[in-house]
Amino acid sequence: xxxxxxxxxxxxxxxxxxxxxxxxxxxxxxxxxxxxxxxxxxxxxxxxxxxxxxxxxxxxxxxxxxxxxxxxxxxxxxxxxxxxxxxxxxxxxxxxxxxxxxxxxxxxxxxxxxxxxxxxxxxxxxxxxxxxxxxxxxxxxxxxxxxxxxxxxxxxxxxxxxxxxxxxxxxxxxxxxxxxxxxxxxxxxxxxxxxxxxxxxxxxxxxxxxxxxxxxxxxxxxxxxxxxxxxxxxx
Amino acid sequence: xxxxxxxxxxxxxxxxxxxxxxxxxxxxxxxxxxxxxxxxxxxxxxxxxxxxxxxxxxxxxxxxxxxxxxxxxxxxxxxxxxxxxxxxxxxxxxxxxxxxxxxxxxxxxxxxxxxxxxxxxxxxxxxxxxxxxxxxxxxxxxxxxxxxxxxxxxxxxxxxxxxxxxxxxxxxxxxxxxxxxxxxxxxxxxxxxxxxxxxxxxxxxxxxxxxxxxxxxxxxxxxxxxxxxxxxxxxxxxxxxxxxxxxxxxxxxxxxxxxxxxxxxxxxxxxxxxxxxxxxxxxxxxxxxxxxxxxxxxxxxxxxxxxxxxxxxxxxxxxxxxxxxxxxxxxxxxxxxxxxxxxxxxxxxxxxxxxxxxxxxxxxxxxxxxxxxxx
Numbered sequence: 370x371x372x373x374x375x376x377x378x379x380x381x382x383x384x385x386x387x388x389x390x391x392x393x394x395x396x397x398x399x400x401x402x403x404x405x406x407x408x409x410x411x412x413x414x415x416x417x418x419x420x421x422x423x424x425x426x427x428x429x430x431x432x433x434x435x436x437x438x439x440x441x442x443x444x445x446x447x448x449x450x451x452x453x454x455x456x457x458x459x460x461x462x463x464x465x466x467x468x469x470x471x472x473x474x475x476x477x478x479x480x481x482x483x484x485x486x487x488x489x490x491x492x493x494x495x496x497x498x499x500x501x502x503x504x505x506x507x508x509x510x511x512x513x514x515x516x517x518x519x520x521x522x523x524x525x526x527x528x529x530x531x532x533x534x535x536x537x538x539x540x541x542x543x544x545x546x547x548x549x550x551x552x553x554x555x556x557x558x559x560x561x562x563x564x565x566x567x568x569x570x571x572x573x574x575x576x577x578x579x580x581x582x583x584x585x586x587x588x589x590x591x592x593x594x595x596x597x598x599x600x601x602x603x604x
Numbered sequence: 605x606x607x608x609x610x611x612x613x614x615x616x617x618x619x620x621x622x623x624x625x626x627x628x629x630x631x632x633x634x635x636x637x638x639x640x641x642x643x644x645x646x647x648x649x650x651x652x653x654x655x656x657x658x659x660x661x662x663x664x665x666x667x668x669x670x671x672x673x674x675x676x677x678x679x680x681x682x683x684x685x686x687x688x689x690x691x692x693x694x695x696x697x698x699x700x701x702x703x704x705x706x707x708x709x710x711x712x713x714x715x716x717x718x719x720x721x722x723x724x725x726x727x728x729x730x731x732x733x734x735x736x737x738x739x740x741x742x743x744x745x746x747x748x749x750x751x752x753x754x755x756x757x758x759x760x761x762x763x764x765x766x767x768x769x770x771x772x773x774x775x776x777x778x779x780x781x782x783x784x785x786x787x788x789x790x791x792x793x794x795x796x797x798x799x800x801x802x803x804x805x806x807x808x809x810x811x812x813x814x815x816x817x818x819x820x821x822x823x824x825x826x827x828x829x830x831x832x833x834x835x836x837x838x839x840x841x842x843x844x845x846x847x848x849x850x851x852x853x854x855x856x857x858x859x860x861x862x863x864x865x866x867x868x869x870x871x872x873x874x875x876x877x878x879x880x881x882x883x884x885x886x887x888x889x890x891x892x893x894x895x896x897x898x899x900x901x902x903x904x905x906x907x908x909x910x911x912x913x914x915x916x917x918x919x920x921x922x923x924x925x926x927x928x929x930x931x932x933x934x935x936x937x938x939x940x941x942x943x944x945x946x947x948x949x950x951x952x953x954x955x956x957x958x959x960x961x962x963x964x965x966x967x968x969x970x971x972x973x974x975x976x977x978x979x
Contacts, residue, residue: 483609483610488890490895539890
């Protein structure tokens with residue numbers, strides 16, 4: 370087992386950041402194959418959209434790739450290292466991933482700045498460093514002026530911006546976003562499009578699940594799913 | 605933000621439930637601290653009383669469950685006084701009476717020879733010391749006199765209406781002493797129809813080092829079969845009344861703690877259930893299981909610490925109020941030791957950990973993907 374904190378091998382520069390081989394996810398009753406024989410690769414700096422009708426397995430696939438769920442069959446490798454090699458999937462998520470959820474999942478009793486700091490508790494940063502970094506991230510998403518406001522005092526779009534800042538808290542190698550504009554009106558959704566575009570330009574690797582064709586069009590490439598399978602050619 | 609900030613925000617964010625939980629813990633802690641504090645205070649008063657009188661050994665009848673039921677011959681005190689290594693030996697008759705006068709129950713009355721050191725050492729604030737002769741009279745402790753509304757010159761009716769005049773009132777910070785009364789040994793023997801009987805002999809050793817006292821103890825016990833000579837601390841600790849009071853205090857406290865613990869378990873289970881998605885989100889963000897456990901146990905501990913603080917303050921106020929009430933004031937010292945308060949705090953924190961452990965474990969083992977789907 371290799372050290373999860375070890376620096377990436379320079380020879381892996383062209384290797385995929387994330388790779389899935391023949392993934393299957395069957396649910397408990399064994400009747401539903403939510404993800405069926407999915408293989409894909411995502412390279413560093415890519416912006417990939419995953420599209421498909423409701424219930425086709427997009428979110429299940431995202432959960433598998435993010436280490437939130439385990440495949441029934443198949444393997445996922447991150448920086449060429451199987452996820453199973455990580456002693457704790459939580460460490461993998463804390464060190465390498467950022468999550469953006471459709472319904473934001475902000476903590477209602479904390480303000481925006483405090484919400485952004487939550488993932489940083491799994492890093493060696495001190496309290497003052499966490500605060501400074503959170504302020505910087507809120508600045509990045511244009512929310513610095515709302516740092517002291519709780520989620521209940523923010524608009525829907527502002528909440529999603531805070532959630533995106535939180536996802537970036539630990540400088541993730543890969544940002545996983547599940548329907549980030551699903552709960553937003555078209556004007557607010559455009560703001561989020563712009564924000565994700567900026568992140569893409571800055572080199573953030575993004576895998577995005579979306580129904581929104583406008584958002585999918587902005588990606589480098591689009592993967593389509595139907596009935597648990599990828600139906601568009603990978604890559 | 606500190607980790608504690610998040611814990612406190614969760615506690616403040618659900619203020620009604622937090623206050624109710626704190627109240628439950630406070631009641632449990634107040635019960636423990638006040639009951640245990642009262643018993644310990646009473647025990648300490650008893651010990652302090654004998655210590656102050658300089659008594660090293662208390663001689664009583666063997667095998668008696670209650671100290672007051674010990675029966676010894678008065679002549680034993682003279683026998684003991686003649687032993688090598690004895691500085692003084694005081695015969696004492698002790699009983700607890702119920703008095704119609706003032707509707708008082710369990711009033712301790714002690715009979716001593718007028719010339720004895722314990723009687724002479726009482727600090728009279730009013731009246732005169734007892735004289736060798738004259739009509740039956742008592743000296744009353746201040747708390748008892750206040751409870752019965754008596755002052756010097758009044759009379760108090762003891763068994764079957766036998767009138768004793770109140771010759772004087774003595775003050776003592778010792779609750780046991782201040783809540784009792786003292787009379788001449790002969791008068792009490794006559795009142796109780798126990799001529800020639802005593803309950804105890806208090807012995808002051810000439811040489812008070814533990815080894816000499818232990819040898820003296822052996823010499824006294826060798827005088828007659830059926831007598832025990834015990835150091836005061838041993839006697840107080842083995843006293844049935846104190847042991848029963850302790851057992852009662854701990855039983856009541858245990859019940860209170862159990863109820864508090866179930867309340868805490870319920871609160872934390874609710875907290876975890878209501879925040880299923882939040883906990884799942886934290887797991888998704890990379891929080892390890894042990895941090896989730898620390899979050900839940902931290903909240904439980906904060907609630908318990910707050911409950912302990914409120915409970916300790918409530919216990920102090922309660923005991924102080926009781927000590928000022930006429931009836932209870934005879935038995936309740938007005939202060940609670942720091943050790944008992946710390947005991948209450950420790951118990952509350954243990955209660956927090958116990959009540960929070962299962963919810964914390966349940967939260968930590970939650971699969972993030974299931975939690976995120978939770979409605």
